[in-house]
Amino acid sequence: MKIIEKVQSAIAAGRSFYSFEYFPPKTEPGLNNLYARIERMGQWHPLFVTITWGAGGSSTDLSFDIAKNIQNLTGMETMMHLTCSRLSRREIGDVLQATRQRGIQNIMALRGDAAGGGAWQPHPEGFRFATDLVRFIRESHGDYFGIAVAAYPERHCKEATYAQELGFLKEKIDAGADLVITQLVYDIDIFLRFVDECRQIGITCPIIPGLLPIHNYRSFTKIARFAASIPAKIVERVEANKDDDEAIKAYGVSLLIEQIACLQAAKVPGVHLYTLNLEAVVTQALEQLRLPVQSDEKPLPWERPASVRRSHEDVRPIFWANRPKSYLARTMGWDEFPNGRWGDSRSPAFGDQDAFALEQALPSHFDPRRAWGEAPTTFQDIMDVFVSFCAGETPAIPWYDSPLARESGPLREPLMLLNSRGFLTINSQPRVNGAPSGDPAVGWGGPHGRVYQKAYLEFFLPAPVLPALLAALEAQPSFSYHAVNTHGDSISNCPHVNAVTWGVFPGREIIQPTVVDPVSFMVWKDEAFALWKRLWGAIYDEDSPSRALIQRIYDTFYLVNVVDNDYVDGDLWATFTALSASLGAHRCEP
């Protein structure tokens, strides 16, 4: 949605907010770190994030890619900077088109800085002022975009007076911008005076102060000191600690807390934080401030990304429940979610696995050999890893973007048992029969609703026990199942889409956000089997017995999903506990 709308509703509700600014890093590892960092910082619920435009030589595509990925793979509303530098009108038009195409709805329209220290030069077929860019966006895309512009509470450049700068800002608003974010502010009084003067010349939209926390001495001296008036006592404190990183950081935290408190006292509702892609000072300050954050409500059992294209999405296959980014990446190219459903797009869809999505699977600093074994050689070694994951001791297996879901808590014991018996589980949920939608473990959706789940279990299994398993499943009239191996040999008793999570809410249609279906399962199985080799097998030498073991599992195991349709009285876990004891899957050495 448009950020101005989020800002206005936060103001209307009297809710403080903050936003984070990031810039495109220069290296590939830097990029992966940045994604992880943006996501971690996302747990602080910034009202929005901004991605700066690649001024000064870095690729413009990278800014767009980062903004696109954050907007489409996370729930954070993302504002992409866009400058007039080095772009023709036509190129800007193309960027806007691509931006819209990828569901980004917010642009920060800037003139841009001069490259390499010289004077700023407009592109010969481009725009001269940010005002022109704002006007162009409105002319070519109407009301689609939220448009923020920059303001300079202190005089910006030598060519213009302070009064002229104010006039330029008014022009940008009149051209169609709806939100103002200021350059760095250290002296809160200067900011407040500036806001007063904006109001006097008829600028009525929200004006958010930009704060650059003091992350370290270097950034302070290189950036801050040249960009804003800094109260003497701040400079003194920093200079006094210039050789003590920790002390500067600690001061950065306390200064940020003081600034935010001071702005809140002056009824300034929110702040924009220039993170410089750094985490510590910002999160420590927020932690200590204990601002009442956005409520942590779950409108659906899974998180819908911010992309405007997915705003009506309300059904997903369960298979990617533990790898949501992979699902989002695969479906990012879909033109629409008709009626909020993934369903109609199923045949043409499911783009190829996206490297970004796949590599996200493992936590940073994760050592796969330590977690999954230096040299596993038996099925028992593999089972031990799965059991250890269920027990919470191993932090990750290839099929989980994140640790075991909180709902699975009560399932921990039965899952450990199943894995110790050769049922290598990778996804599960318990049955739920009309729990209140506010239930802390299984609830989702608005108030006063009731939510339901069919019990679900998905696991890898050695092929020799499959016939006995299927016979046992057929004896359970309430079970739907689907088994498939990597070669596509497929056995199922349910050709339809089966809703496995749904909710009933006052004054609403029934919502069924999670389904099990045969079509997307066949797509998922390719990914699920590939993860054995790509993430696990690949950590061992090519000719090692461990690599061969993983390859044999890949070649011979079946991936099986089972739904117990009896969500009222069924006991999938008791059935599987009994089955796993009798089938002896753990004795099948691959």
Place this chain on the structure above:
Amino acid sequence: MKIIEKVQSAIAAGRSFYSFEYFPPKTEPGLNNLYARIERMGQWHPLFVTITWGAGGSSTDLSFDIAKNIQNLTGMETMMHLTCSRLSRREIGDVLQATRQRGIQNIMALRGDAAGGGAWQPHPEGFRFATDLVRFIRESHGDYFGIAVAAYPERHCKEATYAQELGFLKEKIDAGADLVITQLVYDIDIFLRFVDECRQIGITCPIIPGLLPIHNYRSFTKIARFAASIPAKIVERVEANKDDDEAIKAYGVSLLIEQIACLQAAKVPGVHLYTLNLEAVVTQALEQLRLPVQSDEKPLPWERPASVRRSHEDVRPIFWANRPKSYLARTMGWDEFPNGRWGDSRSPAFGDQDAFALEQALPSHFDPRRAWGEAPTTFQDIMDVFVSFCAGETPAIPWYDSPLARESGPLREPLMLLNSRGFLTINSQPRVNGAPSGDPAVGWGGPHGRVYQKAYLEFFLPAPVLPALLAALEAQPSFSYHAVNTHGDSISNCPHVNAVTWGVFPGREIIQPTVVDPVSFMVWKDEAFALWKRLWGAIYDEDSPSRALIQRIYDTFYLVNVVDNDYVDGDLWATFTALSASLGAHRCEP
């Protein structure tokens, strides 16, 4: 669906079947009687019905209209006859297009009879043989249509030998027909021999014998005797009773029973009955035969008509629940039900009230003055009619196509009470929390499912008590409501679509076949208010006090719907019983 598929699955299941043939009547009252009769006979679950083409001068449009209405307003799969007589290829193409457009999927392709006793003449730009028509249908519409053709177990015309006739039939099958229905058969042996000979020349599709029951002496002598060999003993029995209508009818019944039994003994799975638009002989025979009929299962709480265009329809507003034909007529022009939903078509939709749909509201032989009062002058008179309807004493009120729904049984007492207190109820359902889908009262859908309902109540109410009612409703957090008068003054606390009937089935998505929604309610209110005047007020003289009373109700009352979203613990009826006692609506003389 295609009738050949229904026939084949009946054969595969070893289920006997029969179908009924009707012809377009010559008069308007005859037409209304025919609709009522086809519907009544529909309770015998014919596998399909056929409508003959208007040969010999009657309007071709009427055949199409009847087939269209039966296909679209009832659940009976309808086959429309189409002949080559008097139609150019282009005109036939137009008919096929219109037929398809209206969701009819089955055609009986015939050459047609000669008009007025002369020799048959092809249209100069038309077809000469039924084979040409079959080929044209296949060429222009591929596999869309099921195509039946006629067969003549006895020699048909002087120009061709019996062997040639057999060859013509083979040609019609080879051209694309998939089902054979024979001309009148009285001598079962002749039919069986004919089938044998068809099989010998490679005709493999089902061949259904056509039986003309002996309805009366006149039809027997005028039609049957000239069209088929009739065993002597049949002729004797009819001639012996030629002056005794009842005796002939009784013989017609016993003969039909004998013929069907004889065909069943010969493993002929089904028969096609030429009803001549007459009811008694056919239904009496079927009653005595006690054939195992199609199961009376309800795939949805409401009956989906046979139209192929509606085969995915699975959501409807609750408002027309008691006037389904009106809803069907209004939505017949909709191009599609995307994803089985009425939802997306809501704005452009809801065609004007169709006379056929409206006039269906009252049972035949219904005397409205006797039922609704010779000269009501007070609100009490009106309330008495509603109470009497709820008690099952008055057979109809204008808002019900059919008597009180069976689910309303347990609601009878509270509804009588509410009506006696001035809440004129026209629609209601009790809450249901996960009843088995096989429940005889509230069940629907396939086996092993569970069905749910939110309690619903809809009623007319005098305007003076509305504010007190709304205050009371607002005090109930689980209630959604919408009140509107004939002028469109509208008050509601629920702007969304609210599912009020849904079901959960093994291996399936959640189905929510009935909803309450604000948009269609505003359309329904026009119809609901209009019915006061069109069906009730109109029975009184223009200047009568009764007419004026109805007009005042029309002008001043509110139509109110209320949903209790608490389908687990709510008690809508207790709330309304208490409310109705305190509000004193019955004292508001309109």
